[in-house]
Amino acid sequence: MRKNYAVIGDPIQHSMSPVMHNDLFQFYGLDAEMKKIHIKKEQFESGINKLREMNISGFNVTVPHKQAIIPFLDELDPLSKAIGAVNTVVCEDGKWIGYNTDGEGYLKGLLKQFPDVKQTRTLIIGSGGAARGIYFTLAHYGVQQIDICNRTLSKAEALKEACPYPVNTTIMETTQAEKKLGEYGLVIQTTSIGMSPNIDASPIQMSNLMDGTFVSDIIYNPSETKILMDAKAKGAIIQNGIDMFIYQGALAFEKWQRIFPDTERMRQNVLAQLGGLSC
Structure with missing residues (x-):
């Protein structure tokens, strides 16, 4: 049936x-x-x-x-x-x-390209639903330092207080985070800022980013948001949201069918639908 x-x-x-x-x-x-x-x-x-x-x-x-x-x-x-x-x-x-499976899907996609996340000082941009899933999952995984920047500090503070897993977290406004970007090895953009059609917008300026920083944006349309383009220009390694989308779907499929699916097949299918290439 x-x-x-x-x-x-x-x-x-x-x-x-x-x-x-x-x-x-x-x-x-x-x-x-x-x-x-x-x-x-x-x-x-x-x-x-x-x-x-x-x-x-x-x-x-x-x-x-x-x-x-x-x-x-x-x-x-x-x-x-x-x-x-x-x-x-x-x-x-x-x-x-x-x-x-959102947070775990994000983590699986991240580890594929950035396996040393546990010891890396991490900055999360945003404090909405996506940030919550990623923050809790990374903390549960054992990432030791995860800071959060957000335009509304009270929302970021509430997110920090709600986390049930041990993690060191500093809350800051975006302008403060911009000045401290050089201290981070991993920057995760979780807001909708930069999503099509508003492709010229960015939640944070990348001028103080260090060469070699890993910058991840959960948006996948466009495949390179402004924050990713700016980060790449500063010598960063970049990742868009396609991996998160694929792996959260793969984990859901596994829960339904008890089969972990071919994620490369999923990737090619998604890219074909988007009509573009992943970064």
Whole structure:
């Protein structure tokens, strides 16, 4: 019997998850299909009730529902409970179990290019949902020094206080972080600043960046944001958000199918959809 999967969000038309997962279902000979389901924020409860009626085997959750889904779940894994957000739900034996593969997906993609992260002084730009998942995951992994810069200090302080894992963190405004950029070996950009169509915007100036710093931006459209272009001009090693997107999807696929998929196949599929090349 065919298994049904979905990705829910508002909006949802931009999601590439069905293209990625449906290709994997076919590649591994699985009788399964993923569809986009638009659930409006103001109609979330009724939308979830309809989802329950679909005999769903699992689904991805995208903005703005990653926190709203939690009360509708039967179980949460420890990391998603700590983060307070869910992006992957496994439905089995009548239970809905929530996971967060965003932070772990980011970490897997990061380690592929930057394996020495534990001992590297790290700066996270932003304090939203993506920053929360990445910050908690890196702290859980054992990164010892993770500083956070944000325009609103109170949000960054709240993020620091919420982290249940041991980590040294200094909170600072963007202007202060700009002056101290030379102290960091890893800079992670987690905001939406620089995303298409606002491609000329950058959350921070790169003038004090040291040659050889690893600069990562979770945005993948455009493939090189302004912050990445500026960092590359200063001699940095850069990474866009494609790896995070691929690995969070691969981890979700593994939870649903108990198969860790071919991530290179996923990469080529995503790049084909984007019509461009990864950095």
